[in-house]
Amino acid sequence: MLISSKVNENRYSRQELFAEIGKDGQEKLLDSKVLIVGCGALGASHAEILSRAGVGFLRLVDRDFVEFSNLQRQTLYSEKDARERLPKAIAAKTRIAEINSEIETEAIVADVNHSNIESYLRDIDLVLDGTDNFQIRYLINDAAVKHKKAWIYGAAVSGYGTTMTVFPGKTPCLRCVFEEIPAAGSSPTCDTAGVIQPIITSISAIQTTEALKILTGNFEDLHGSLVQVDIWRNDWRSIKLGAPNGECETCGKENYQFLNAENAEFFTSLCGRDAVQIQPPNASKIDLEKLESSLKNVGRTKLNQYLVRLNVDNYEITVFKDARAIIKGTNDVSVARGLYAKYIGS
Amino acid sequence: MKITVNGEEKEIESGLNLSEVLDRLITLDHKIAVELNKNVIRKKDWETTEVLDSDELEIVHFVGGG
Numbered sequence: 001m002l003i004s005s006k007v008n009e010n011r012y013s014r015q016e017l018f019a020e021i022g023k024d025g026q027e028k029l030l031d032s033k034v035l036i037v038g039c040g041a042l043g044a045s046h047a048e049i050l051s052r053a054g055v056g057f058l059r060l061v062d063r064d065f066v067e068f069s070n071l072q073r074q075t076l077y078s079e080k081d082a083r084e085r086l087p088k089a090i091a092a093k094t095r096i097a098e099i100n101s102e103i104e105t106e107a108i109v110a111d112v113n114h115s116n117i118e119s120y121l122r123d124i125d126l127v128l129d130g131t132d133n134f135q136i137r138y139l140i141n142d143a144a145v146k147h148k149k150a151w152i153y154g155a156a157v158s159g160y161g162t163t164m165t166v167f168p169g170k171t172p173c174l175r176c177v178f179e180e181i182p183a184a185g186s187s188p189t190c191d192t193a194g195v196i197q198p199i200i201t202s203i204s205a206i207q208t209t210e211a212l213k214i215l216t217g218n219f220e221d222l223h224g225s226l227v228q229v230d231i232w233r234n235d236w237r238s239i240k241l242g243a244p245n246g247e248c249e250t251c252g253k254e255n256y257q258f259l260n261a262e263n264a265e266f267f268t269s270l271c272g273r274d275a276v277q278i279q280p281p282n283a284s285k286i287d288l289e290k291l292e293s294s295l296k297n298v299g300r301t302k303l304n305q306y307l308v309r310l311n312v313d314n315y316e317i318t319v320f321k322d323a324r325a326i327i328k329g330t331n332d333v334s335v336a337r338g339l340y341a342k343y344i345g346s
Numbered sequence: 347m348k349i350t351v352n353g354e355e356k357e358i359e360s361g362l363n364l365s366e367v368l369d370r371l372i373t374l375d376h377k378i379a380v381e382l383n384k385n386v387i388r389k390k391d392w393e394t395t396e397v398l399d400s401d402e403l404e405i406v407h408f409v410g411g412g
Contacts, residue, residue, distance in 0.1 A: 038412065040412060041412060042412040043412075129412070130412060131412055132410070132411055132412040133410055134408070134410045137410075154412065155408075155409035155410055155411055155412045156409065156411055156412055157409055157410065157411035157412075160407075160409065161409055162406060162407065162408065162409040177379050177386075178377050178379065178408045179388075179389060180377065182377045182408060182410065190411045193411075195411060200412075226379050226406050227406075228406040228407065228409075235352070235353075237352060237353070237404055237406065238404075238406075239379055239380075239381040239386060239404050239406055240381070240384065240386070241386060242386060245388065
């Protein structure tokens with residue numbers, strides 16, 4: 001490790017010349033641990049920027065695999081990753097090792113939910129939001145507030161995006177600002193409105209700059225705002241957020257409603273796709289080879305060490321080791337649930 | 347009267363509260379955060395907050411994708 005550090009002693013020189021970071025700040029970054037929830041467009045961008053900046057440990061959690069339709073905006077991934085159907089967390093870890101072999105990354109292929117999120121964030125310094133739906137952001141907010149971890153919300157669709165930094169106890173939390181979760185289907189998604197890459201880079205740039213400030217202890221420089229960018233119209237606006245709302249369910253009353261949803265069933269429509277994810281609660285690991293051989297007569301199958309894919313009728317069913325499945329070809333949860341029951345069993 | 351909404355001047359009837367103004371400006375099925383003259387106004391106070399001539403309103407939408 002010492003030898004490689006010497007060889008690469010200029011690696012962070014330009015960042016160390018930046019006065020707000022300096023050599024001390026660089027040491028702090030190398031000692032930092034960051035959780036990136038979701039490695040889609042935003043998360044992959046966070047991972048690339050923070051790995052280049054020398055954040056010492058990145059935990060990457062993602063439930064999805066790389067597809068050709070991702071390559072337009074998910075800058076860590078290649079055609080090879082899409083052809084091989086690699087899980088995004090794995091593909092991201094591999095690419096980051098090429099970018100910066102001096103930092104450590106941990107790839108976790110899983111759906112982040114109330115049963116596992118606390119184990120992912122307990123030992124880390126900061127959480128970056130690279131997710132794609134409202135539900136999980138309230139869950140991250142609950143877990144981060146409960147464990148007093150800073151987290152940085154970011155989202156993008158079409159040509160616009162929004163971000164805010166939550167520092168429990170110091171700033172308002174997500175629920176202080178948006179008290180109610182938007183109803184399903186009430187907001188545009190990548191599915192309905194599309195998305196262009198530059199808004200991803202813009203929102204990620206704001207989020208990762210905030211991350212660098214927090215990790216280097218420059219708390220007074222945090223923007224303290226809800227920021228909205230429309231990159232197509234070059235419209236940048238922000239609302240100063242001030243102090244936490246004492247009546248907030250989450251940070252005021254410590255009612256962690258999303259974290260405590262013990263009997264929740266995990267059905268999610270995936271942003272940008274005609275697809276539903278199913279995560280059976282308390283499922284045990286799946287023997288992928290065995291599953292594939294049982295599905296061979298049903299339709300076209302594909303097996304790799306991470307997943308089994310079945311193409312049947314007009315559906316594509318991808319099953320991961322943790323029993324989670326992504327069912328493509330429908331947005332209807334009951335249809336997806338039926339297909340899961342039919343081919344995978346529940 | 348004239349108010350400024352996200353940097354653009356808009357003509358709007360006078361005597362309205364913030365909730366009524368927002369109703370006229372946007373479809374409310376989108377979740378939003380609102381700042382009036384540099385102060386964040388929580389949803390529970392929208393109906394009791396009067397909007398006056400020359401007020402400056404900032405509206406930020408809650409975005410879900412990524």
